[in-house]
Structures are given as structure tokens and as C-alpha cells.
Amino acid sequence: MLKQNLQLKLSQKLSPQQIQLMKLIQLPTLAFEQRLKEEMIENPALESGKEEDINEMDEFDNNDEFDDYDNERIETEDINIDEYLSDDETPDYKLQANNYSQDDDDYESPIIASVSFHQDLLNQLNTFILDDQERSIAEFLVGSIDDMGYIRRAISDIVDDLAFTQGIYTDEETVTQVLQIIHELEPAGVGARDLQECLLLQLRHKTPSESVEFAINIIQNQFDAFTKKHYDKLLLKYGVSKDLLRAAIDEIERLNPKPGGAFSGNNKIIEHVIPDFSIKIIDGELELSLNGRNAPELHISKDYQEMLQTYKDSSKASNAQKDAVQFIKQKLDGAKWFIDAIKQRQETLFVTMSAIMEYQNEYFLTGDETKLKPMILKDIADVVGLDISTVSRVANSKYVETPYGTKLIKTFFSEAMMNDQGEEVSTIEIKKILEHIIRDEDKKKPHPDDKLAELLKEKGYPIARRTVAKYREQLDIPVARMRKKI
Known part of the structure; x- marks a missing residue:
């Protein structure tokens, strides 16, 4: 049985403008500039640079004449509707250059033509004398090498794939022989099937030497003991001096476990960090400034304002003219809102970073990370009167330039722990002290986690062993056995 009933419900929803503002606040400098360019392309009523006549939009915001199109009288002969409603807002004559000589050469920006990792390996294959089948197998093997330089497939699987996909019928022995040719290519170690083989190839x-030969012996016959750093077992088994073992280990540690990584890394685009804020110390006081690229000068297009004024002064109306009025008003309203959103973004960024700077005043004056106070998002949100999510958007992807380097803002946030004096200290401070303890330890007998917890307790930081292990992992420091050196 169908029923109809009324139900009242209160709910909060973000308007499209609020959502767009949150997105603008979250953008770092480079992404914000790109968003600004996109908006200026989409909305021709928005222009950059200083505005000559300020507040001209107020006249149109308070004018009700354009809200009722039936009362409008617009002269259709005065305005070309197609010009305003065209998808292309730029006239053709602005896209042409009249001072260009046919004798001039076209200038094009140079483009870097780089050779890919796999193409470089194929080029090296041309220096080897191979028959047609061997070359096909070699090219297939090169195609099976991943970006790190490894072939992570069994030879039997490669033999099957050659038969099914390439129509090449061969055996494992032949593929293994061709693989030896791949192992001669540069960089050394490419085409290895595991780390052990990669190190052996390198x-x-x-150049042969006593330490190199001993290193080969260790990797070939005692690889497991070496990876677990059982140096005492290696000394006992081989009966060699510590100096020779140390020299062999030095040879191994200088090898590249990812031979393809260095090559492929050269082709990656390097992203430069552009700080969104700058903090300077002037006469013992901190001074905060917002990157000028985050504060562009924008204004409403004077041409679009004049178009609207022309409609106001006209005496005849038509449906086409009404559409034009609606189009122009939408563009003008959108441009005005975007300018207001940019100003609000600037204020939000500056106020939030100012609060962070004041909260961590002692750190920014000294640069000592142990001076960082415990600080969570709620602490700053309460100071500036903003929502926690807004503070998170400001801190998550933005950088600040300080006298001690460019820092990611979110790294200043940390949880609090109690020391033996009952005072709240930042977990960053504890991690820094833990890092110093591990750095100064005897590498022949590195401290296990329980010993590290004991040393931290002696310094006034009573934390559990499992917490020490968590902080050590966050600092990307291996366990004691892996820190051991002979």
C-alpha cells in the first residue's frame, strides 16, 4: 500500500562556492597558479593587473533593472549578440602578427630528446654479432627487464612466452646463453634475476683484487650470512683478518642494488618546491610574508562592464538580447566571486600560518627541533577560529621558507608525551634525541630497542620499547643487527 507523508529535516550542505573555496585553500603555489590560468581562460570577464576604476561593479550589483527582462528596452542594432555568445572570446585580429617577415626563421623552443632505458639496451645489442633467433630472444629479454634493471621471471616462463607470442621455439639452455649476453650490457648488473646475481655481476x-675476489666469494657462497650481518661467522669460516673483511664489505656497499634506477631517474621531471610562506628574523622578531604568487592582482573586465551598461541604456528588448544579458551577468558574477575567494584564501593562509609561527615561536627563532612544542590541528583551529579541516588543508601541502631551510608545514605538528618531570614534550623532540643516540652508538655493538628505551628513560623520556621501535621505523632506521659494522 502506497502512502504519502511529510517529514521535516534539518541538514547542512556546502554551497558550490564553499566547496570551490576549500579546494583553492588546499592548493599549493604552483597548482594555484595553474588554477588561476584556467579560470581566466574560462571566464573572459576576469582580468589580471591593476584595476583602473574600482567598485564599478557595485552599480550593477545594486541595479534591479536587469532582474526583470520584460521591462528592458535594448537596442538590438547596437550590439552584436554572436560576438558575446561565441565560444571563442578572442577576435581573429588579436591572433595575427602584422610585423612578421617571411624571411625570418621560425623559432621553436628546444626539446630534450632522451633515449629510454630499454632503447639504450637495444642500441647496445647492435654491437654484438647475433643470428636472427638470438637477436629476437635478446630483444624479448630486454623487454622483460623492469625499470629497476631486473628480469623477475623464470626462464621456463620466458621460453613459453617466446613460443606463444613470438612464434620462436627454443629451450631454456639457449635462452640462458643469450641472457649471458644481456649481462654484458651497461649498467653492470642489468638483467639479473635477483639481488644476489645483480651484485655478483657488478x-x-x-678490476680484480683481493678484496673484490673475497667479496665475490662471500656473495656467491655466504649471501645469507652477509645480509644478516653475521660477520663473526664469516671471520670464523674464512679465517681472514678484519681488515680484509671490511674491505670486501666496502666493495659490496658501493654497488648499486637497482642498476636501472639511476638511468630511469634521469628522465623524470624534477619538481621544484616553491615555498608558500617566508619567515625571517628581523631585529630578533619573526616576520611572516605570503608568497606574492599567491596574491595576484585581479579585477573585473572593463569591457564586460561597458557591455552591461550599453544594455542598460538601450530601449528595445529581444529574446536574444535577454540571453546576452544573462550570459554577461553570469560571467561578471563569477569573476567577482572568484576575486573574493582569492582574497579569502590569502587571509586564511596568512592567519593560519601566523598562528603556527607564534605557537612555535621558540623553534623559529633558534632552529632547534627539540624546541618544537606538541601541536595538533585543533590547537591552531581554536586560535584562528577555523575548522580543523581548513587548518589541515593549509598545512598538508604547503611549505614555508625559514632561516633553517624550506620546511613542509605539517611536519611542525606532533603529538604530546609526558616526560619524567610531568611536562608535555613533542614526539618530534623524542625522535630527535633517539636519532642522536643511534648516531653516537658504537656501530660494532649497536643498541637494541630495549637498550634505546633504557637510554631515553635516563634522559627523562620514559617510553616503552614498542614505542621506540615505532619511532625508529618512522625515522627509517633499521634494527640493531642491520646497523652493525665491523
Whole structure:
């Protein structure tokens, strides 16, 4: 049985403008500039640069004549509707250059033509004398190498794939022989099937010496003991001096476990960090400034304002003219809102960073990370009167330039822990002290986690062993056994 009933419900929803503002606040400098360019392309009523006549939009915001199109009288002969409603807002004559000589050469920006990792390996194959089948197998093997330089597939699988996909019928012995040719290519170690083989290939490319030969012996026969750093077992098994073992380990540590990584890394686009804020110390006081690229000069297009004024002064109306009025008003309203959103973004960024700077005043004056106070998003949100999510958007992807380097803002936030004096200290401070303890330890007998917890307790930071392990992992420091050196 169908029923109809009324139900009242209160709910909060963000308007499209609020959502767009939150997105603008979250954008770092480079992304914000790109968003600004996109908006200026989409809305021709928005222009950059200083505004000659300020507050001209107020006349149109308070004018009700354009709200009722039936009462409008617009002269259709005065305005070309197609010009305003065209998808292309730029006239053709603005896209042409009249001072260009046919004798001039076209200038094009140079483009870097780089050779890919796999193409470089294929080029090296041309220096080897191979028959047609061997070359096809070699090219297939090169195609099976990943970006790190490894072939992570079994030879039997490669043999099957050659038969099914390439129509090449061969055996594992032949593929293994061709793989030896791949192992001769540069960089040394490319085409290895695991780390052990990769290190062996690189060691065999080195100039023979006693330490290199011993390193080959260790990797080939005692790889498991070496990876677990059981140096005492290696000394006992081989009966060699510590100096020779140390020299062999030095040879191994200088090898590249990812031979393809260095090559492929050269082709990646390097992203430069542009700080959104700058903090300077002037006469012992902190001074905060917002990157000028975050504060562009924008204004409403005077041409669009004049168009609207022309409609106001006209005496005849038509449906086409009404559409034009609606179009122009939408563009003008959109441009005005965007300018207001940019100003609000600037204020939000500056106020939030100012609060963070004052909260961490002692750190910014000294640069000592142990001076960082415990600080969570709610602490700053309460100071500036903004929502926690807004503070998070400001801190998450933005950088500040300080006298001690450019820092990611969110790294200043940390949880609090109690020391033996009952005072709240930042977890960043504890991590820094833990890092110093590990740095100064005897690498022949590195401290296990329980010993690290004991040393921290002696310094006034009573934390559990499992917490020490968590902080150590966050600092990307391996366990004691892996820090051991002979």
C-alpha cells in the first residue's frame, strides 16, 4: 500500500562556492597558479593587473533593472549578440602578427630528446654479432627487464612466452646463453634475476683484487650470512683478518642494488618546491610574508562592464538580447566571486600560518627541533577560529621558507608525551634525541630497542620499547643487527 507523508529535516550542505573555496585553500603555489590560468581562460570577464576604476561593479550589483527582462528596452542594432555568445572570446585580429617577415626563421623552443632505458639496451645489442633467433630472444629479454634493471621471471616462463607470442621455439639452455649476453650490457648488473646475481655481476665487472675476489666469494657462497650481518661467522669460516673483511664489505656497499634506477631517474621531471610562506628574523622578531604568487592582482573586465551598461541604456528588448544579458551577468558574477575567494584564501593562509609561527615561536627563532612544542590541528583551529579541516588543508601541502631551510608545514605538528618531570614534550623532540643516540652508538655493538628505551628513560623520556621501535621505523632506521659494522 502506497502512502504519502511529510517529514521535516534539518541538514547542512556546502554551497558550490564553499566547496570551490576549500579546494583553492588546499592548493599549493604552483597548482594555484595553474588554477588561476584556467579560470581566466574560462571566464573572459576576469582580468589580471591593476584595476583602473574600482567598485564599478557595485552599480550593477545594486541595479534591479536587469532582474526583470520584460521591462528592458535594448537596442538590438547596437550590439552584436554572436560576438558575446561565441565560444571563442578572442577576435581573429588579436591572433595575427602584422610585423612578421617571411624571411625570418621560425623559432621553436628546444626539446630534450632522451633515449629510454630499454632503447639504450637495444642500441647496445647492435654491437654484438647475433643470428636472427638470438637477436629476437635478446630483444624479448630486454623487454622483460623492469625499470629497476631486473628480469623477475623464470626462464621456463620466458621460453613459453617466446613460443606463444613470438612464434620462436627454443629451450631454456639457449635462452640462458643469450641472457649471458644481456649481462654484458651497461649498467653492470642489468638483467639479473635477483639481488644476489645483480651484485655478483657488478663485482665481476670490477678490476680484480683481493678484496673484490673475497667479496665475490662471500656473495656467491655466504649471501645469507652477509645480509644478516653475521660477520663473526664469516671471520670464523674464512679465517681472514678484519681488515680484509671490511674491505670486501666496502666493495659490496658501493654497488648499486637497482642498476636501472639511476638511468630511469634521469628522465623524470624534477619538481621544484616553491615555498608558500617566508619567515625571517628581523631585529630578533619573526616576520611572516605570503608568497606574492599567491596574491595576484585581479579585477573585473572593463569591457564586460561597458557591455552591461550599453544594455542598460538601450530601449528595445529581444529574446536574444535577454540571453546576452544573462550570459554577461553570469560571467561578471563569477569573476567577482572568484576575486573574493582569492582574497579569502590569502587571509586564511596568512592567519593560519601566523598562528603556527607564534605557537612555535621558540623553534623559529633558534632552529632547534627539540624546541618544537606538541601541536595538533585543533590547537591552531581554536586560535584562528577555523575548522580543523581548513587548518589541515593549509598545512598538508604547503611549505614555508625559514632561516633553517624550506620546511613542509605539517611536519611542525606532533603529538604530546609526558616526560619524567610531568611536562608535555613533542614526539618530534623524542625522535630527535633517539636519532642522536643511534648516531653516537658504537656501530660494532649497536643498541637494541630495549637498550634505546633504557637510554631515553635516563634522559627523562620514559617510553616503552614498542614505542621506540615505532619511532625508529618512522625515522627509517633499521634494527640493531642491520646497523652493525665491523
